[in-house]
Amino acid sequence: MQVEKTDIVQLVSAQVEANWEEEVKFLQKIGRFPSESGNEKALQSYLAHYLSTEMKMEVNRFPPDVKDIAAHPGFSPVEWSYAESENVIATAKGADPAAGYSLIFQGHVDVVSPEPVSMWSYDPFSAVREGGKIYARGILDMKAGLAAMIFAYKVIQDLGYRPGADFMIQCVVDEERTGNGALAALEAGYTAEAALIPEPFGQKVSTAQLxxxxxxxxxxxxxxxxxxxxxxxxxxxxxxxxxxxxxxxxxxxxxxxxxxxxxxxxxxxxxxxxxxxxxxxxxxxxxxxxxxxxxxxxxxxxxxxxxxxxxxxxxxxxxxxxxxxxxxxxEGAAIENDQTAFFQLLDEMHEKVTNSPAQRQALNITTDARFFNLYYDIPAVCYGPTGGNIHGVDEWADLESMKEVTKVYAAFLAEWCGLIKKE
Ligand SMILES: [Zn+2]
CATH class of the missing domain: 3.30.70.360 (Alpha-Beta Plaits)
Structure with a gap:
């Protein structure tokens, strides 16, 4: 079905507002899991359950299997076990693949060490809300993004639509030490025609990374x-x-x-x-x-x-x-052409939601977006919320920014995959 882009943005924005307190509570919930790299399983169990029951998605769980990815040029050698690490891949089969293009929203669930804990103003896994901020280790990097991407899809569902093309939510492990979680998901065949990763770099579109x-x-x-x-x-x-x-x-x-x-x-x-x-x-x-x-x-x-x-x-x-x-x-990665349909749509949705033009940035850090661009020819960028003290004491996420990112992701999903009205 055809819905004008401006109408789509208005439609999803109204629904994001309606779901807002639920989204904030969801963020606090996932923020309270101490999901340090190598210890993601409890959070992943929660997300797998949420995505299959609340979101009615088909969920697959599996730990990265080193022997399946060890020969890949993107593999990082590990000295630890993945026994407590499992990827969670949730799929919504497209209702009409001809209506659009397939899409992945991907986020990592692992967080870095909260030390020195004694310097924090709050328990680093209490996810305290104060004003427009929530404080916790990993709340910015990148649980606010995870909440935004999951609630973007929730908005589409609550409005009574299904994606036309296949859509996936990938919650991956071990991004902070290797990226082997994302690599294992892609190597297992969980691919699509584009991917968005809501890493928290201030609502700018990343075109390169170290x-x-x-x-x-x-x-x-x-x-x-x-x-x-x-x-x-x-x-x-x-x-x-x-x-x-x-x-x-x-x-x-x-x-x-x-x-x-x-x-x-x-x-x-x-x-x-x-x-x-x-x-x-x-x-x-x-x-x-x-x-x-x-x-x-x-x-x-x-x-x-x-x-x-x-x-x-x-x-x-x-x-x-x-x-x-x-x-x-x-490896680092740089995208040559940032004016493809994928970038244009993301720019447009950012602009419609925020009333300001989309900006580009080169990240002087590493993210899982590299795998998509380097090895699978899938355009992928980071675009996510803002906040402060990433990897530091009193890390916090900006809620208003998370709300805007949720709207941008929902509108992008609607336009990229196409929407089919549920029966
Ligand atoms: Zn991150």
Whole structure:
């Protein structure tokens, strides 16, 4: 059936308003699951139940199976089990595939560690609502987006419609350490003609993102040598590497940013007693890379950089640090043509809902959108709500922004898939 776009936006907007308190409660509900990477199962059980009973979707659940994806170039090596991690894929079969194009809304359900918990103003999994904000670990990244994409589809249903083309809601695991959840879903054949990911980067349409790798540097000795005191050499080497990469030629999408590549030393584990000389130190971190760079090559380069720095320090010349890699092995990605029908529709719906033109952005982080664009030729972007303190203390999501994103997603879904009136 034909409904004018302006009418669609009005129609879905009114229904988003009608469902609003329910949507906020849903966000608080999912915000209270401590779904850190590797511990997503309880939240996934809740979502699977919700999507099958409330939303009447066909739901499939499965953990990422490493042997199915290990040979894929997008695979990231893991040192952990997926026993408590399951993807949840909910499908609504299209009522009339000729009415539009198939679509995926995808979000990750895992969150990063809430530490240091003692610095929070609230319990990080209490999802307290204050004014127009909700506070919790992962509430912004990216449970507000999950709520928006699920309630966008709820709006379509409540209005008495079904999608014309096939539509999927994918709730995936382990995005914060690898992206293997999203990869496993795509490799299992859960694909479509386009995908939207409501990662929380302020209602802007992403056209590029950096890649990421994780590294581990181990310095160990049986000698009476304090390895902690040797670490500055390695830390300086990493910072110099960061300077060097940021001064190199880079893709157009990142030309406007002064220092897009960050090398983050995320943890140091060394020593165990004030009077003992530490014999072992382990530093772990993340390094960004530009689209077009091969993660394997970047890994070799970092290893070489560390080795060269160590060779300049007398003791380390004979005790070279071991450099290994685990977790993120992610390429960057950039979309060449941002004026296809997919982008135009998203721009138009954003503009109609917010009364302001859609903006583009290049993300200096990594998201699951890369898999769609790099390996499956499926246009995929991040467009999601706003908030603050992402991965930090007192992380919060902006409710007004979540409401707008819900409207944009509902209107996009209606136009992209086509709508069929339920009998
Ligand atoms: Zn995220």
């Amino acid at each position: 890649g990421s790798i994780w590294f581990r540097i181990t310095l160990e000795t049986a000698e009476e040598v304090n390895v902690i005191e040797k670490l500055p050499v390695l830390i300086n080497a990493l910072k110099q590497y960061e300077d060097d990469v940021n001064e190199r030629e880079r893709p157009d999408a990142f030309k406007e940013q002064s220092r897009p590549i960050e090398v983050c030393i995320g943890s140091i584990d060394a020593g165990d007693f004030p009077s003992n000389v530490p014999k072992k130190a382990v530093m772990e971190g993340r390094a960004g890379l530009f689209p077009g760079q091969n993660p394997a090559v970047v890994k070799d380069e970092i290893k070489e950089w560390i080795t060269q720095a160590a060779m300049k320090e007398e003791w380390m010349t004979h005790h070279l640090p071991e450099v290994t890699f685990f977790g993120f092995h992610a």
